[in-house]
Amino acid sequence: MEPSICVVIPSHNCLDYLPRALNSVWKQSLPAREIWVIDDGSDDGTTEWLQTQKMIHPKLNSLRLEGVGCSAARNAAIALTQCDWIAFLDADDTWHPDKLRSQWQVLVNRPDAALCFTNYMHINPEGEQIIDCFSFWPEFQRYLPLLPNYVAPQQLLAENVIGTSTVMARRQAIEEAGGFDTRLASASDWELWLKIAKAYPTIALPDCQCDYLMRPGSISMARLKRLNAMTEILNRHQPDFHKHPAAIHSALARINLGYAEWYQEQREFGRALVFQLKALWNRYDNRGVKRAGRLMIQMVSSRP
Template sequence: MSNPVATTPVCSVVIPSYNCLAYLKQALISVEQQQVSNIEVIVVDDNSSDETWQWLQQQQISKPQLRSIKLSGNGPAYARNIAIQHAKAPLIAFLDADDTWLPGKLQRQINFHQAFPELSFSFTDYRHLGPNGEDRGTCFEFWPNYRHLVTQAKRYQIKHDAASSLFAENVVGTSTVMASRSALLDCFAFDEQLPSAEDWDLWLKLALSGPVAVANFCDCQYLMRDGSESSKSQLRIKAMHTIYQRYAPKVAKQSSQALTQAKARIATAEAELCNEEHQRLSAIIARLKALFLSPSRRRLIETLADTRNLMLLR
């Protein structure tokens, strides 16, 4: 990120940030380490109070490819949409301020998109890290429909059932995504009216509008910050129901099984919320619903664990 671009950048990196300066510095270092020169990096400061804006202005003096936008606290969906509108490149790569890319990620993804320009978007596997850097496993190894990719040869491939598989299991990490800017604009990008889960909504829109590619490279590190609130869980579940109703008719034409798997995932989220709110019996009922809809060893273990915890409380 040291040389100014004389031509249209090949890729615009979009990073929304809110009171995340310590992590943002590491995110930008990981972009620099990609060693891809012809890019622009757009950081959207969404009304931070931690001197993010001042730091960005100083960084732009020595890093001409870095652009900053100041907003008044409208949330990540609006922030990303503003950055997409301002982006100059035909490809958009998303990175959250508290995540980092591993070396080679950006060039591999650019190369694949340039070889297949009809792609609406692509995504990769990623690794979960705890607050102290502890390894909490990869995304794909957690989800049954994607677990088999972990052991395959490392490569990008077109996923022909993308809409139904992503409806069943939202495995897409935003910080792994590269998308066509024209495809994003055609589907109006992130839905700012959704209270949560606007990322899942966008991946489904894009998957229904054009080809999708997936790579089993673990090219991103995703920070899992503790301390989620039940109010946020409530908003996410509300949004999941809205998105289910929005896309179920189209997905049903591809896979009826994807509908039951999505229902099971929503029921699991409801069980987790019930546990957060100490509604133990309701949690078990939701677990049983999920287990009935989409049986799995993990769901059976979760149901038995919740049942055991309820019995111990009596």
């Protein structure tokens, strides 16, 4: 019996990458039942290209929206499918051939679980590997010998290890959580995973089953919007984790460090130092002390 899996791909002007993403879906050793590509206001020929692809691939569906953003685009696809499970893929990422199969084999034996994610590899535009996600997060290392196993929701609060393109989630659980919050300017995926993880068991798989493209020319202001959104999300969920203060402090440290790095890039060294000290207050580490020292030197040196 074919698994009831729907693949959801939001795309905005990603025709340079979308064919490769879809090709990784067609090459899955375990096929999905249907695929929805949400063309979110593209003007690069995506709409026309999708029409030709739909004649080749009967499982492919598309919907044209007008710049509603990733969260609303994903919600639209979820509302259109009747599949039991949703697998998310960003238009510039690709799956390894056994990605869906590896998750399905685990989930059929864990009927209480509603969310499963895998490790993934950061790659540059030349296809060269940079670092896998799980190795990037130091506290998550203690989970690795236990995987595949359930991951506690407080760990997902402390470290946002979930890559959206690695997620397979139960549609019912997504709907119960209200889907992706379109009011958030960014990081709505992190909040949705937190909501589901608080209600259902979550499983992590240690193998890299996805390649995440590190595209050049990231917009600095988008990073600030994400940090602001993460702060709002943490404020929303912090009361539910009052029994796990270490997780809250880790999340605060991560956000404050992000602000410190952003302000340092803007050459606002005084504000960067404030956030670096906040990060140290939340979670002490020797590298943070060294960063604070360098910021103090930069702040003094930049004065007229």
